[in-house]
Structures are given as C-alpha cells and as structure tokens.
Amino acid sequence: MPQPVESTIKVTSEDPKKKKEEEDKNKEENSDPSSSKPAADGKGTGKDKEGDEAEELSEEDLQLKTSLEMLVERLKEPNTDLYAPSLETLRTLIRTSTSSMTSVPKPLKFLRPHYRDLQALFNSWQPSEVKSNFADVLSVLAMTYSDTEPRGTLRYRLISAELRSTHGSKDSPLEDPGYWGHEYVRHLAAELGDEFALREQAEEEPEADAEEVVGTLDDLRDLATKCAIFLLAHNAEPDAVDLLEEMEIVETIVPLVDENTYARVCQYMIRCVDFLPPPDDIAFLRTAHSIYVAHNKFPEALLLAIRLADPELVRQDFNAPGNPSMKKQLAFLIARAQIPLQWLQTPVTEGEELPDISEEISEDLLECLSNTRLSGAFRAFGKEVGVEEAKSLEDVYKSHLENTRSSTTIDSARGNLAGTFVNAFVNAGFGNDKLMVEAEEGNSWIYKNKEHGMMSASASLGLSMLWDTDIGLSHVDKYTLSPEEHIKAGAILATGLLNVGVRTESDAALSLLVEYLDNKALSLKTNAIMGIGLAYAGSHREDISALFLPIVADESVSIEVAGLAALALGFIFVGSENGEIASTILQTLMEKVEREDKDLEEKWSRFLALGLALLYLGKQDASDATIETLKAIEHPVSKMAQILVEACSFAGTGNVLKVQEMVHHCDEHIDGKKKEEKEDEAKEDSSAEDKDEGKDKDESKEKKDDSFHAFAVIGVALISMGEEIGAEMSLRQFNHLMQYGDPIIRKSVPLAIGLVSASNPQLPILDTLSRYSHDNDLAVALNAIFAMGLVGAGTNNARLAQMLRQLAGYYYKEPDCLFMVRIAQGLVHMGKGTIGINPFFGDKLVMHKPAVAGILAVLTAFTDAKAFILDKYHWMLYFLTPAMYPRFLITLDEDLETKPVTVRVGQALDVVGQAGKPRTISGWQTHETPVRIATGDRAEMASEEYVPYGNVLEGFVIVHKNEQWEDNKMDV
Numbered sequence: 001m002p003q004p005v006e007s008t009i010k011v012t013s014e015d016p017k018k019k020k021e022e023e024d025k026n027k028e029e030n031s032d033p034s035s036s037k038p039a040a041d042g043k044g045t046g047k048d049k050e051g052d053e054a055e056e057l058s059e060e061d062l063q064l065k066t067s068l069e070m071l072v073e074r075l076k077e078p079n080t081d082l083y084a085p086s087l088e089t090l091r092t093l094i095r096t097s098t099s100s101m102t103s104v105p106k107p108l109k110f111l112r113p114h115y116r117d118l119q120a121l122f123n124s125w126q127p128s129e130v131k132s133n134f135a136d137v138l139s140v141l142a143m144t145y146s147d148t149e150p151r152g153t154l155r156y157r158l159i160s161a162e163l164r165s166t167h168g169s170k171d172s173p174l175e176d177p178g179y180w181g182h183e184y185v186r187h188l189a190a191e192l193g194d195e196f197a198l199r200e201q202a203e204e205e206p207e208a209d210a211e212e213v214v215g216t217l218d219d220l221r222d223l224a225t226k227c228a229i230f231l232l233a234h235n236a237e238p239d240a241v242d243l244l245e246e247m248e249i250v251e252t253i254v255p256l257v258d259e260n261t262y263a264r265v266c267q268y269m270i271r272c273v274d275f276l277p278p279p280d281d282i283a284f285l286r287t288a289h290s291i292y293v294a295h296n297k298f299p300e301a302l303l304l305a306i307r308l309a310d311p312e313l314v315r316q317d318f319n320a321p322g323n324p325s326m327k328k329q330l331a332f333l334i335a336r337a338q339i340p341l342q343w344l345q346t347p348v349t350e351g352e353e354l355p356d357i358s359e360e361i362s363e364d365l366l367e368c369l370s371n372t373r374l375s376g377a378f379r380a381f382g383k384e385v386g387v388e389e390a391k392s393l394e395d396v397y398k399s400h401l402e403n404t405r406s407s408t409t410i411d412s413a414r415g416n417l418a419g420t421f422v423n424a425f426v427n428a429g430f431g432n433d434k435l436m437v438e439a440e441e442g443n444s445w446i447y448k449n450k451e452h453g454m455m456s457a458s459a460s461l462g463l464s465m466l467w468d469t470d471i472g473l474s475h476v477d478k479y480t481l482s483p484e485e486h487i488k489a490g491a492i493l494a495t496g497l498l499n500v501g502v503r504t505e506s507d508a509a510l511s512l513l514v515e516y517l518d519n520k521a522l523s524l525k526t527n528a529i530m531g532i533g534l535a536y537a538g539s540h541r542e543d544i545s546a547l548f549l550p551i552v553a554d555e556s557v558s559i560e561v562a563g564l565a566a567l568a569l570g571f572i573f574v575g576s577e578n579g580e581i582a583s584t585i586l587q588t589l590m591e592k593v594e595r596e597d598k599d600l601e602e603k604w605s606r607f608l609a610l611g612l613a614l615l616y617l618g619k620q621d622a623s624d625a626t627i628e629t630l631k632a633i634e635h636p637v638s639k640m641a642q643i644l645v646e647a648c649s650f651a652g653t654g655n656v657l658k659v660q661e662m663v664h665h666c667d668e669h670i671d672g673k674k675k676e677e678k679e680d681e682a683k684e685d686s687s688a689e690d691k692d693e694g695k696d697k698d699e700s701k702e703k704k705d706d707s708f709h710a711f712a713v714i715g716v717a718l719i720s721m722g723e724e725i726g727a728e729m730s731l732r733q734f735n736h737l738m739q740y741g742d743p744i745i746r747k748s749v750p751l752a753i754g755l756v757s758a759s760n761p762q763l764p765i766l767d768t769l770s771r772y773s774h775d776n777d778l779a780v781a782l783n784a785i786f787a788m789g790l791v792g793a794g795t796n797n798a799r800l801a802q803m804l805r806q807l808a809g810y811y812y813k814e815p816d817c818l819f820m821v822r823i824a825q826g827l828v829h830m831g832k833g834t835i836g837i838n839p840f841f842g843d844k845l846v847m848h849k850p851a852v853a854g855i856l857a858v859l860t861a862f863t864d865a866k867a868f869i870l871d872k873y874h875w876m877l878y879f880l881t882p883a884m885y886p887r888f889l890i891t892l893d894e895d896l897e898t899k900p901v902t903v904r905v906g907q908a909l910d911v912v913g914q915a916g917k918p919r920t921i922s923g924w925q926t927h928e929t930p931v932r933i934a935t936g937d938r939a940e941m942a943s944e945e946y947v948p949y950g951n952v953l954e955g956f957v958i959v960h961k962n963e964q965w966e967d968n969k970m971d972v
Contacts, residue, residue, distance in 0.1 A: 458490030462497025496531025533568025566611030647715030652722030754787030789824030
C-alpha cells in the first residue's frame with residue numbers, strides 16, 4: 001500500500017523580492033561543493049541559517065538530506081547507467097517518507113531547492129522510459145511550486161504518460177496516480193479542473209496567447225477517471241463526483257462504483273441537483289438512476305424516473321424486478337405519484353389505440369396502482385391512532401377559549417358556510433361527519449345555507465367520503481336528483497372530489513359527469529368540468545382532452561367556462577408538455593385579443609394562463625417556445641401568462657437565476673415608476689378631457705401591473721420550495737418585498753410563504769404570518785390568515801391553533817377575516833391531524849405534480865379573494881383536494897395484510913457526505929406501525945427482524961421476515 005503524502009504543499013512568501021533573493025542564494029549555496037552549509041528551505045528568518053539548521057536537523061534528517069543531494073548529483077553525471085537506480089531510490093524515499101499531518105514531507109522539503117536544476121536536467125535528456133520515471137518524480141516535486149508554477153504537477157504527469165506510451169511499459173505501477181498517495185491525487189484533481197476550464201476557454205477564444213499544450217482533452221479525461229477510481233476506493237466519493245463533473249464526463253462514474261460506494265455517490269449526486277443549472281441537473285439524475293439500476297435498487301431508481309417524468313424509464317423500472325412483492329411496492333409508489341397508468345404499457349405505433357391495461361398488468365398490481373386500498377387503510381389508521389370519531393365544529397373552534405367581547409350570530413349564512421368547509425376538511429376521508437353524512441332526515445346542513453352556500457355544502461360530501469368510491473357515490477347520488485340547481489351542482493363536484501387520486505375500472509366520475517358538460521345551466525356545466533378535472537388529475541387521458549378542447553376553443557362560451565376548462569385540462573395533463581392543448585389555449589388568448597374582447601380583462605383570464613402553465617410544470621426549458629409565443633400577444637394577460645409558465649416550468653428546482661428574474665418583475669413597483677407617472681400627471685395643465693384620458697391610461701397600466709406582480713411573488717416561492725436553502729433565502733426576500741412592495745405585492749407575500757412551507761409549521765414562519773395577520777391592509781391580513789392554515793395543514797399544531805383562536809376574537813367584527821380564520825382552523829385540523837398537503841414525498845425527493853397544481857389553483861383564486869373566495873366561488877377551496885394525502889406509515893406483509901413492526905420516528909438529518917454510517921434521524925421515538933409521519937420526519941426500522949421492500953418508510957411499505965436475523969438470534 002503506497003504511503004500518501006499527508007498534507008497540502010504550498011510555499012509562500014510575503015515579500016516576492018525577498019523570496020527571489022533567498023532562492024538565488026540557495027542556488028549559489030547548493031552549487032558550491034565546498035560548502036558544508038545545508039541548503040535553505042525557503043523559510044529564511046534572517047539569522048545564521050547554517051547554525052540554526054544544523055541544530056534543527058536530527059542526525060536521521062541530515063542523513064536523508066545528504067542521500068537526496070547525492071542522488072541529485074548522480075543524475076547530473078554523464079554515466080547514464082546510474083540514472084535508473086538513482087531515480088528508483090529517489091522514488092522510494094519520497095513514497096516511504098512519513099511526517100506529521102501539518103508539515104511538508106521531508107524529501108520534498110529537501111529536494112525543493114534542486115527543482116529548477118532538475119527541470120533543466122530533464123529537458124536535456126532524450127526520450128526514454130527512464131525519462132518518464134524522471135517526469136513522475138518532477139510531477140510530485142511540482143506540488144511544492146504550485147504557487148509560482150501552476151499546473152506543473154499535471155504537466156509532468158501528462159509528459160510522463162506520453163513517454164511511457166512510446167518508450168515504457170503500460171503495466172508500470174506509476175501508471176496509477178494513487179501510487180503517490182492521496183494528497184497527490186487531490187492536487188492532480190484540482191489542477192485537472194483548472195486545465196480543462198482553460199482548454200475550453202482557449203477553444204472559445206483561439207486568438208488568445210496559447211500556452212504550451214501537453215496532452216489532449218481525452219488524455220485529461222482518462223487521467224481524471226484514474227483519479228476518480230482512487231478517490232472512490234478511499235472514501236472520497238464527493239471529490240470523485242466533482243472531478244468528473246468538472247471534466248463533463250459524470251456519466252462515466254456508473255461502472256466505477258461498487259456495492260460499497262454506490263449509495264454514497266448517489267446520495268451526493270441527488271443533493272447536488274438542486275445547485276446545478278440545466279442540463280447538468282438532469283444529467284446527474286439520469287446518472288444516479290443508472291447506478292441504482294445497475295445495483296438492482298428498484299424503488300430508488302423508480303423514484304428518480306418519476307422525478308425525471310420519463311415514461312420509458314418508469315416502464316423499464318416497473319417491469320425490471322421479478323419478485324411480485326417488489327412489483328407491488330413499486331405499484332404503491334406509482335399510485336402515490338399519480339402518474340398516468342398508460343406509461344406502464346408497451347407503446348404502440350401512431351394511430352393505434354392502447355390495449356386495455358388489464359391485458360398487460362395483473363389484477364393485484366392494478367389494485368395497488370389504482371389506490372383502491374387507500375380509503376380502508378386510512379380509516380383503519382384513524383381507528384388505530386384514536387381519531388375515528390367525527391369532530392364537531394365546536395371541537396375545532398373551542399369558542400370558550402376565545403376572547404370575544406360580544407357574541408356573534410351562530411346561524412349566520414357566512415358562519416354556516418365556514419362551518420361547511422371546516423367540517424369537510426376536519427373529517428375528510430373518514431366518512432362519518434355529523435353535519436352531512438350522518439345528518440338526520442329533514443335536518444340536513446345543506447338547507448342552513450343560501451344558494452351558492454348550498455353548492456359548497458353538498459360538495460363537502462365528496463371531501464367527507466374522500467377516496468371511498470363505493471359507499472361515497474351512493475351518498476352523493478341522492479343529491480344529484482335534487483330539483484335545486486345549486487345542490488345538484490355541488491353533488492356533481494362531490495362526485496369528482498371523492499374520486500381524487502383513485503382510479504376505478506368503471507370510470508364512475510367520467511361516466512356520471514360527462515352528460516352535464518353540455519348543460520345550459522352555468523353552475524352545472526362548470527362543476528362538471530372541474531369535477532372531471534379533479535378526479536383525473538395527472539392521468540393524461542386523451543379521451544377527456546377531446547371533450548374539453550372544443551369548450552376552450554368555443555368563441556360562444558363565456559371566459560369563465562373557457563378558463564375553468566383550461567384549468568381542468570391543466571390538472572389532467574399536468575407536466576405533460578401537451579402541444580395540442582397548449583396551442584389551443586394560446587389560440588384562444590390571441591383570438592380574444594384580436595377581437596378586442598373585454599373578456600381577457602376579467603378575473604377569469606388568470607385561470608386560462610394557469611391551465612397553460614400547468615402543462616409545463618417541472619419541464620424547465622421545454623416551455624421556451626410557448627413563452628416566445630406569449631410575448632407576441634399585446635395584452636396585459638400576456639406578461640402574467642409568461643411569468644406563470646416560467647415559474648411552473650422551474651417549479652421545485654431552486655434555480656437561482658429564475659428566482660432573480662421573478663424578483664426583477666417585482667422591482668418595477670420598488671423603483672418608483674408609478675410615482676413618477678403620477679408626478680408627471682400632476683404637472684400637466686391640460687383640459688379635463690385629456691385628464692380623463694390620462695386617468696384611463698393609468699388605470700389600464702395599473703391593471704397591467706396587478707395582473708402579473710402577484711404571480712411573480714408566488715413564482716419565487718414555487719421555484720425555491722423544493723430546496724431547503726433556497727426556501728430559507730426566499731423568506732428573506734419576502735420580508736423585503738413586504739416592506740417595500742406595493743399593495744398587490746404585499747398581499748401576495750403571505751400566499752407565497754404558505755406555498756414554501758405547506759404543512760410545515762416552523763416557528764419563525766408562524767410568527768411572521770401572525771404579524772402579517774394583524775396588518776392594516778385587510779387584504780394582506782386575509783391572505784396571511786389563509787397562509788397560516790396552509791402552513792399548519794393537517795398538523796394539529798397547538799401554538800397555531802391558539803393564534804387562530806386569538807384572531808377569531810380580534811376579528812369578531814370583520815366577517816370576511818373571521819370567515820377566513822374558521823377556514824384556517826379547519827385546515828390546521830385537516831383529517832384530524834392525519835392528512836397533509838406538502839407536495840413532496842419520497843424523503844422530499846419527488847414533487848407530486850397534481851398537488852402543486854391544486855395548491856396553485858387555490859392561491860390563484862386568493863390573488864383576488866374578494867372576486868372569488870369571498871364571492872360565490874368559495875367552492876374553489878376544494879381545489880386543495882389533489883394535494884391532500886395521509887401522512888402515515890403502514891407496513892404490510894407480502895399478502896398485503898397489515899403487519900405491525902417496530903420503527904423509530906424522528907427528525908430527518910442530512911448525512912450526505914459524512915464519514916462512516918451516521919444516524920439519519922435525531923430525537924427519535926420508537927413506535928409500532930401504523931404511525932404518523934409529519935413533514936420533516938423520517939422513519940427507520942428499529943431492528944433487522946423485518947426487511948422493507950421500499951427504500952423510504954412512508955405510505956404503504958411491504959416488509960418480509962429476515963431469515964438471517966432469526967439465525968443470528970439463535971447463535972447469540
């Protein structure tokens with residue numbers, strides 16, 4: 001085993017002139033054979049060096065120094081037979097030298113004064129194998145001159161390789177850079193990166209003065225690969241990845257890793273993705289995926305394939321394992337991500353229809369893929385953790401703890417409407433709420449609401465019966481026969497809601513709702529559109545697009561219907577990059593502009609833009625052509641759509657440049673542009689008519705501003721939410737926007753904070769939102785209260801619940817704010833603390849696209865809360881449903897029966913790049929499954945008695961008995 005050079009070698013001097021004088025002096029002393037004074041080491045103190053060094057050097061060191069100088073002298077002699085043995089001895093002395101970690105190895109220290117002489121000697125030799133060995137020695141010595149002669153180590157290494165290829169043996173141990181130790185390899189790796197960057201720069205600027213070039217780019221890459229092999233074998237996986245990335249050959253690491261290093265390499269590469277620009281981020285993900293596939297790590301590979309949204313990879317990974325239990329585990333992951341089932345089918349030629357999926361996939365796998373077990377498992381989980389009983393509104397409000405100074409009317413229409421949503425969110429999925437499901441005949445909660453309140457009340461039944469497609473449809477069915485239009489419309493929406501995230505063979509939602517798409521009643525038509533959109537979110541169903549595209553393109557329909565149809569298509573084809581749908585929405589926007597239609601100035605145009613943007617969710621540069629097309633539209637909606645499309649394209653990537661672009665869109669308010677316009681207007685001394693025209697122009701400009709600034713703020717959150725450091729930095733940016741922004745920006749900031757930290761109530765964020773909830777601008781306060789609900793959704797956070805009770809007392813005279821406080825209370829206790837809306841799963845590795853679409857749709861409605869949520873469109877709060885998913889861990893045996901096992905649950909720790917096998921959780925507690933997993937928590941097996949098929953312990957995880965554990969137990 002070669003002895004590594006143990007420290008970074010760098011010699012510096014504060015005074016360059018002094019340093020040059022010392023080096024000249026050293027040369028004179030070394031060239032004088034009669035001088036018995038030892039050569040200076042470049043660290044002169046101004047004292048008598050001869051006496052000092054004689055005292056400092058031990059007898060052993062003095063002997064080593066004398067031997068090295070003798071070997072150097074032999075290389076200068078004309079007898080060529082002495083060269084090879086002298087170099088061999090020199091090489092041995094350098095390799096076997098030992099010193100402390102903080103000092104330069106003594107052979108290098110003693111040889112440093114002779115470096116220039118050895119260079120001149122090397123240049124005088126003829127090419128040979130001996131000269132290649134000489135080049136290796138100089139390569140090591142060059143580390144001591146890295147400050148004055150950059151990349152000397154690499155240069156002599158490449159010269160040695162050239163000489164060895166023509167005059168030497170390729171089997172030489174010197175071929176491996178690891179022969180000289182770890183520090184030499186690290187030094188070489190650093191110089192390789194610098195040299196590669198300079199070579200590329202030289203190619204781009206050929207007119208620049210080129211230095212002497214040794215070796216080709218391929219030679220550099222070959223050497224980098226050898227260094228990477230050494231680094232991987234010596235617990236320096238991050239260094240190996242970084243080196244290959246600098247050389248632009250990171251994909252070559254796949255065959256270099258083994259069963260001991262692949263996990264650490266993949267973890268590091270995946271964490272690097274957040275900090276890489278496109279297309280390097282995709283290259284890293286694909287390389288990590290290839291490594292997992294090569295080592296038969298199917299769940300890990302499938303999660304990356306889902307993140308890449310590559311149907312071909314998803315299908316390959318799903319079909320790769322032969323173990324049926326592993327395939328079921330993969331099916332659960334696919335069901336969690338809600339990716340299209342047709343991705344799993346063998347592709348057919350264009351024009352042919354896909355065969356029925358049941359022909360290719362077995363019934364038991366289809367059951368796992370369709371999420372049909374979710375409802376039963378969730379209710380059993382609720383029973384296990386003691387939250388099976390339905391909660392009443394008073395259980396949530398706890399009015400006796402509120403500091404209200406006067407009693408409010410309990411049966412007011414606004415109070416009952418709030419109660420509808422609170423009841424729906426709190427009892428979601430349990431199917432036993434007392435207001436709707438178990439209401440007595442003739443005492444239905446629906447009739448305690450007015451008109452559109454009735455719609456939301458009957459729709460709430462879909463949330464109460466969430467995921468239960470069998471019993472839920474029978475409960476909803478009786479309301480679809482109601483003569484009251486609003487009740488019927490709510491039942492139509494409820495049909496879509498209870499099918500969210502669940503696929504049924506009968507396609508109940510589509511078959512029941514399709515007949516209402518042509519209905520003349522606006523509420524029935526729009527609720528049927530959104531019901532289908534929510535039920536089939538993420539399914540990419542072409543047959544549904546054929547139904548909705550004519551509605552979007554129809555010039556006779558209102559902008560409301562067209563906008564909601566576009567939004568429904570955005571839900572269904574989220575992240576699909578579907579060109580036909582995109583072109584239809586773009587065509588609709590352009591046609592309405594050409595007709596100078598006032599429709600686009602209405603509030604519904606933002607949903608047309610959002611539907612278009614959702615098609616490109618997570619697709620990064622794929623949206624460039626669409627953005628360029630939008631720039632051609634001369635209308636305020638154009639800029640809003642551009643921002644939405646760009647923000648969605650880079651959602652969850654943490655791309656810093658795109659975040660900066662979003663902030664720049666907000667700067668137009670900060671730099672005082674509008675103030676200058678107002679000052680100019682005040683100075684104008686024109687007629688009243690001219691003033692009126694000027695005002696109209698200003699109003700249109702303000703409208704143009706308001707149409708996109710809100711989405712620029714939300715865009716900052718959307719892009720940075722997938723990466724912890726970026727999310728933390730965005731909060732500081734929001735603080736600045738809140739202080740200096742105009743009203744439209746200020747009221748959007750709380751929404752952005754809610755998006756960044758959905759279902760993750762951190763104390764600083766709660767305090768910030770609590771401060772905003774008391775803002776003088778009620779629009780800011782209203783959005784801040786709702787954001788508190790988003791941040792605490794499904795957490796039962798006691799501190800947040802107390803804040804909301806205080807707000808209920810504070811806003812008892814403000815019906816809108818009090819209504820929003822109640823909604824936030826319902827969100828905090830969502831699913832009685834068992835359902836979250838955080839869109840990331842798989843240990844925060846994968847973004848759930850339908851969840852992001854749902855949250856964005858609600859935030860879009862809140863950009864003009866008075867026109868939507870506080871008006872008759874409060875049912876848009878149900879757009880959160882695609883983001884709702886149980887935060888549980890349920891372990892199953894190989895027959896998919898519940899199998900309790902012992903697990904530890906604690907706060908997740910980032911251990912990427914740490915040495916050894918550090919703990920991945922802290923502050924853990926031991927539980928028996930099923931168990932609740934909060935955002936930011938991580939679970940791991942408490943013992944090795946059972947082995948999980950899934951790599952991340954969340955959701956449904958299949959386990960099997962570890963036979964070796966039994967044997968080990970018996971041995972003990």
